[in-house]
Amino acid sequence: YDSTTVQKVIPISREINKTGRRRPINGDYPFSTEEEFQDLMQRSINYQKKYSKIKVPVLILQGSFDTNNPPFLAKRLADEIPQSTLIFIDKAGHFPWVEQKEASFSEIMNWLKNQNLK
16 A cells, blocks of 8 residues: 555565566466466466355455555455455455454454354
8 A cells, every 4th residue: 555554565565576476387388378278267267156155154354555456356256246245445456354454354244243154
């Protein structure tokens, strides 16, 4: 979101990068051809078509300033999942639970309290 919150995200991002994500495997990237990338996109679209069949409550926690997964995509997802609750966390980007920890976990706890979980 800003220079203050990015300082919270940088250490986590560094740890994620240590896992080798988005790095070549044996000199090849996971999607070395356009066809492989298109296949992945089609499989993703096919999964998305099934979202309306989800029968359990779902919380979607979204940073208001997420540039990796823009808020309009979170709204679209919430529209597709019948029992979803979409909550935007202000002053947060892609990692709201890191950038705005208290607000994120407060929203999660409030949502859980309002569920009829057995």
